[in-house]
Every structure is written in C-alpha cells, then in structure tokens.
Amino acid sequence: MAYSSILDWIDFFKDPMDSPYYPFDTYNLAYDIGFKLWEIVGGLIAWLINLLFPGNGLSEWLMSDYVCTIFALLLFMLLIFIVAFVSCLIVLWEERKVLGRMMDRRGTMIGMKGFLQCVADGLKTFMKENTIPKKVDKMTYMWCVSLIVGLSVLVACMVPLSSRWYVVDYQTGLLIIMAFFALAPFLILVSGWAQNNKYSLIGGMRAAELMISYEVPMLILICTTALYVGSFNIGDIVYFQNEHVWFIIPQILGFITFFFCATAEAERVPFDIAEAEAELVEGWQTEYAGMKWGLIMLGDYLRGTVSCGMVVIMYLGGWTLPFIGDGPIPEIVFLLKAYLVFFLMVLVRAASARVRTDQILNIGWKVFMPLSVINLAIVIVLKMGGVFC
Amino acid sequence: MTLKYLDKYPKNLAKSLWIGKPIATVFKLFCKTVTHRSMTILYPYEKEWIPDNYRGRPGLRFDKCVACGMCVRMCPTGCIKLIEVDDDAGNRVMRPQVNVGRCAMCGYCAEYCPVDAMTVTPEYELAEYTRFDLLYGPRRLNYEGTTPGMEVHIEYSLPSDIANGNTERRVPNTIDKPELDDKKCIGCKKCAKVCPVGAVTMVEKGVNDKGKPIVRPEFDNEKCISCSNCILDCPKDALKLKEVL
Numbered sequence: 001m002a003y004s005s006i007l008d009w010i011d012f013f014k015d016p017m018d019s020p021y022y023p024f025d026t027y028n029l030a031y032d033i034g035f036k037l038w039e040i041v042g043g044l045i046a047w048l049i050n051l052l053f054p055g056n057g058l059s060e061w062l063m064s065d066y067v068c069t070i071f072a073l074l075l076f077m078l079l080i081f082i083v084a085f086v087s088c089l090i091v092l093w094e095e096r097k098v099l100g101r102m103m104d105r106r107g108t109m110i111g112m113k114g115f116l117q118c119v120a121d122g123l124k125t126f127m128k129e130n131t132i133p134k135k136v137d138k139m140t141y142m143w144c145v146s147l148i149v150g151l152s153v154l155v156a157c158m159v160p161l162s163s164r165w166y167v168v169d170y171q172t173g174l175l176i177i178m179a180f181f182a183l184a185p186f187l188i189l190v191s192g193w194a195q196n197n198k199y200s201l202i203g204g205m206r207a208a209e210l211m212i213s214y215e216v217p218m219l220i221l222i223c224t225t226a227l228y229v230g231s232f233n234i235g236d237i238v239y240f241q242n243e244h245v246w247f248i249i250p251q252i253l254g255f256i257t258f259f260f261c262a263t264a265e266a267e268r269v270p271f272d273i274a275e276a277e278a279e280l281v282e283g284w285q286t287e288y289a290g291m292k293w294g295l296i297m298l299g300d301y302l303r304g305t306v307s308c309g310m311v312v313i314m315y316l317g318g319w320t321l322p323f324i325g326d327g328p329i330p331e332i333v334f335l336l337k338a339y340l341v342f343f344l345m346v347l348v349r350a351a352s353a354r355v356r357t358d359q360i361l362n363i364g365w366k367v368f369m370p371l372s373v374i375n376l377a378i379v380i381v382l383k384m385g386g387v388f389c
Numbered sequence: 390m391t392l393k394y395l396d397k398y399p400k401n402l403a404k405s406l407w408i409g410k411p412i413a414t415v416f417k418l419f420c421k422t423v424t425h426r427s428m429t430i431l432y433p434y435e436k437e438w439i440p441d442n443y444r445g446r447p448g449l450r451f452d453k454c455v456a457c458g459m460c461v462r463m464c465p466t467g468c469i470k471l472i473e474v475d476d477d478a479g480n481r482v483m484r485p486q487v488n489v490g491r492c493a494m495c496g497y498c499a500e501y502c503p504v505d506a507m508t509v510t511p512e513y514e515l516a517e518y519t520r521f522d523l524l525y526g527p528r529r530l531n532y533e534g535t536t537p538g539m540e541v542h543i544e545y546s547l548p549s550d551i552a553n554g555n556t557e558r559r560v561p562n563t564i565d566k567p568e569l570d571d572k573k574c575i576g577c578k579k580c581a582k583v584c585p586v587g588a589v590t591m592v593e594k595g596v597n598d599k600g601k602p603i604v605r606p607e608f609d610n611e612k613c614i615s616c617s618n619c620i621l622d623c624p625k626d627a628l629k630l631k632e633v634l
Contacts, residue, residue: 102419106429351415352408 004050009063010043012036021069029164029331030083034075035068042071077157080167084156087335088302089118094339095301095346102350125294133287137194144191145292148184152299152306155180159309162319162330163235173234174313178222181265181306184299185211188274192284203283206357207274210264213364214271217372218261221254224376225314228383238318242325245388246317254375255315257368259344262307264360267300269349273357275300308338308345316341441538444496445513446525447487448532448539451476454506455585456483457616460498468492474527484527489515499541503563503614508532508539548634564633565615567608573627576604580619580628588612589619 016022016035024031046059061067093108093115100107108114132138158177160166170176185207192204225247226232229240241247248255264271275283285296312318316337319330327333355363382388430437439445447460447469461469468491471483485498485507498507510532517523532539544558567580581589588609593602606619606628620628 098419101422101427102415104422104428106427106431109431347412347415347419348408350419351411 004047006044006047009047009050009059010039012039014039016072019065019069021065023069023073025169027164028076028166029162030079031072031076034079035072037075038068038071042068080157080165081153083161083165083331084153084159084302084305087338088156088298088305089115090335091305091308091339091342092118092301094342095349098343098346099350102346122294122298125297126291128290130291131289133196135196136287137196140190140194141287144187144194145288145296148187148191149295149299151180151183151187152302155306156302159306159313160234161334163238163326165331169235170233172232174222174226174232174237174310177306177310178219181303181310182211182215184303185274188284195284195287197287199280199282199286200284203274203276203280203286206276207267207284209357210267210271210273210360213361214261214264214368217257217364217368218265220369220372220376221258221261222314224251224254224372224379227376228379228389234313234318238313238320240389241317242320242322246315246322248315250382250388251315251375251379253371253378255311257371257375258314259311259341260348261368262311263345263348266304266307266345268304268307268345270352270355271360273355273360276354278354304342304345305338308341309334311341312337439511441511441536442496442509442541443511443513444494444509444541445511446489446492446494446515447496447498447530448508448510448512448535449485449527449530450506450508450535451484451527451531453504454484454527455504455614455616456485457503457585457614457618458483459501459503459616460485460507463497463501465495465497466491466493469498472527485530486527487525487530488523489525490520490523496541499539500543501562502540503616505540508535509541510535510539561633563615565630566610566613566633567615567617567620567628568631569606569608570627570629571605573625574605575625575627577624578604578606579622579624580606583618583622585616585618586612586614588614 014035016032017027042062046062049056049062050059096117097107097114106114108117110117110120132141155177158167158173158180160169160173188207189204192200192202192207195201225237228247228251229237231237231240260271267274272283275285277283280286282293285293288296312334318337319326319334321327321333456471458471461471468488469485470488472486473481474484476482487498494513496509499509502508512532515523542560543562544560546556546558547561547564550557550559576591578591581591588611589606590609591604592607594605595603597603615630617630620630
C-alpha cells in the first residue's frame, strides 16, 4: 500500500456536532477541544500504526466516530478537571498573597509571583509518609476522605463556567450542585467518629452543628432565586439576570446572607469551627497524614471555589457582563468574578474574628434566617409587582 | 425573641451584627499595603540598612592597640582574653582575642577602649562549623572598612562644665586620672611596670630614716589613658582614680 500522509488521518476541521454519537444537546467548547486533541493524538497514533502495518483495521477503528467520541469524552473530562484544579490553585494563591498583603507580609514567594508554592506544597505532602493510626476504623477512615475529596472534585467539575463549558446541563442544576455540596459535613461527622480521637470527634460534631445552622437559610435563598427566575437551571438564572438585572441589586440582603452562608459551607475562616486550628489541633483532619491531608486541603479550596462560583451564578450575573452579554470569553469572565468574590472572602477572613461554637447557632437562626425570609418577602413583592422581571 | 435578645445585650445589637467597620478598615489597610513595600525583608538576598555604629562582632585595629586590658575587664561575658602575638616588627605583644560564640555584641569593649583600637563592626553573619572557628584572634578581628563612626564612645557633659555654661560632650573614661595617696605608697614601682603607655615615672623624693631613697610615681596626664592598670595592680591600694565631675 502506498505511503499515506499524516494529514489523511487528522481531520482537524471536523465538527464534533456532526458525529451521530455527540453526547450533548448544544455546542460544548470543552468537548470540542477534547475532540480536536484526540484528532491530533489519535490521528498520529493511527498514522504511525498504519505506517508500520499498512492497511490494518486498527487505525481505521481508532479514527471511527464511536472511538473518537469515547476518547474525546475522556480528554473532555480531563480538561474539565484541569480547569477546575487550576482555578482552585489560583484561588489558593490568591488567598495566600492577598492575606499576606493585608498583614503587610509578602505572601508566597516561590516562582511565578508565588504561584508555584502550591506545587511545592503538593510535592511535599506527596512525599510524606502515609501513616494510619492503629486504632482508627480503617474502612470508614479511608472511605470518608475519598468521598469528601471526590465529592469536592465532582462539585467543582459540575459548576458550569459558561453556556458552552459544562458537563451536564441539568434542569435542576442549582439544586443538584447544592445537594452534593452539602453532603460533605455528614462525611466529616462520620470520619471524625471513625478516627478515635477527641479532637476529630469534636470537629465532626461541630461540622454537624455548623451545618444545621447555615443550611436552612441557604436553601431558602436558593429557592428565592429559583422563584424569581422560575427555574433551577443555571443557564436560565444567568440569562435572566443578563436580561433584567443582576440579582445583587434587588436581593442585596440575600447576597450578603448567601455570601456568609457560602463561606460557612466552604468552612472558611470566620466559620471554620470544624477544622479550628486554633483550638482543636486540626479538627477532624487531625489523624490524616501526608497526601490524604493534602487532598483534603485541596478539597477545601475546591469547595471554596465552588462557593464563589455559586455566589457569582446567583447574584453577580454568572458569565455575562452588562451591555455585552456572553462576550468572546465568558469562562474567563466567570472565573474573574469568582476570584473577586473570593477576594471578599479573604477580606472577611482578615477582618473578622472567628465565630465561637455557641454563637454559630445564634447567627444561623437569629440573623441569617430572618434576613433570608425578609429577602424572600422582598422578592415575592417584586415578583408580584412585576419589577425587574 | 428579639426583645429578649435586646434585654440580654441592650447595647450590643448593632455591634454584634455590624461587621462592616472592620472590613472597611482592613480594606483600607490592604490598599495601603499594596502600594508600599512590604515590611518583610527577603533576608539572604536583601539586607537591612545598618548604621555605622551597629553592634556586630568586635573589630580590632592591631597597630592602635596598647594592650591595656580595658576590654578584658569591661567584657560582661568574659569572652575577651589577651594573648601573645607577633606584631609587624616581630616583637611579642599582647593583643585581645574574642570568643565570638560567647560575645553578646554589647560593644562595651569598643565603648571603653581608651585608644579607639577596639571598634564595633557591622558584621553579624558569624556562623561557623566548629566552636573553635568562633575564636577570633587579633589578626582576624581586623575589619577592613573601619570608619570613625565605628569607634563608639559614651559621651556626656560634666556637671562642672554645665555649671560653667559649657556644654561640651566629653568621653568620661579618658579624663579621670589616677591619684596617689602618699602615706600608703611603698615605692614598689609596680605601677610604672604595668603602665601600657609609659605615663608613670618613678621620681626620688629624698631619703628615709634608714638612708634609702624614697621613690614615688608621677603621672604624665598627657600620656595617661585612664586604663586603671596601675590602680588595680597597686599592692597597698595607694592609688585611686580621681573622678572628674
């Protein structure tokens, strides 16, 4: 058989939506990039195999629509995860740097203005010994950390960055994200129990206490937003805001309450009573060593990113900008807004004292709850009056 | 419920809910700190400016030293010791050696040195691998860039000067001079032997009952550096340092 050019195998301009196995309803940029990557990588492999064994079936099979879809989906998953991961690392860097400047320190200094400190930390935790205490309930101990980290990664991947960068376009997207998001405190409680350690147990109990205080106002706020829009779909919520007004204007009370609830949800510093470095050694993470702890920390920051993303989606118009709409790079706009919200979180962390365990229920039920109900009433009045909708 | 809360915390309601103020304060601070340099100094790469009289390790100007031993006496940690070394001409002379491992960097040796041979230096990176390496001999104590500012002095105005309307600042430990109590002196000539600058000369003042000459020290106040070696070595406590007020 004659020599075939590599260009015969790589069809770079093939539209993935033409494929009969295209897994989405609308255009998906991440899948498109994954598909084109597979066109290059798979095409190269197919061309090489064809060069060695001309006329074999394997190369044809590699470039068939079905296999292309599978590998494109794999690359798509990887891409979604990498973007979530890198944005989480940027959030980590932002916290360290901004908090450092607020304390008149320099923050991290290793490479790329301190960004590579996360890499160094990751390598360090990776090289640590993976010790497991003798008297822990091993199965629960290991499963809890896997589930917490896994759920955090799952939630971080589920947040859509734009109308073309999503994993699944649910009709009930907001609820599902919040449901997965709220699962972690249960696992924290269980893992605190499993570790057979006083600090961990108190940390786990506190996580449960924290959850019963902020979860109800938070769900009321989510319902308020859904009531305003008439849909739980994230795309609907964002485009509704783009069409009328960002919800921060009619729902300023809701924004403030949701912001603090989201801070509590991510267990960040004013509400870090489950981890509580200051009183409990490391709270429920006390017995986790090495990379397990590193992954938990990564999970924490992933959840912080997701909280910021939820605030952006619900109150700051998601990936849209006023008078521009989607624009050419909605993903970047979304992430920048999330970093802005995270900056506010760091500001609150630097400014306010930590909430005591006996105050958290007071704050949840006597402050956040009335505020969220007032917000709901305002929204109902606005909706009935037909203002901003 | 709200009324109950108000009863419990009558004044604190606004305060306990209002966290805007600290946030605004911190934001203002942040705006300030991002515009100026941060307070942290990247130490190995970037060093703080230090003044001339920074009290680092002691330095010694070998040729100026007269081996009076003032630094040895004044050192609060006892880290200075006079040892015998060859000077440039090949003579055996006494010079101070400093154990920097024990040195408290107080700079007293430089303050009290009557001839300004001991100085402070701005060197503070003194880590070594062994304790023996921390012994700084007289030659090693030399510091190349010695400036006049490194000769630190205690200076103050004397009460008598102020009474005369003169506010000149003096170095007190070079104006006090030794004084002889003639009755106690036995003329042993020890003061003349220990004087590092040769300011003491023994003068014959007649003869005693047995016909032997009576010798008494005389002090050349121009040469004297007030090191008080003669006073310390006097076997009969006949000398004392007369304080100038």
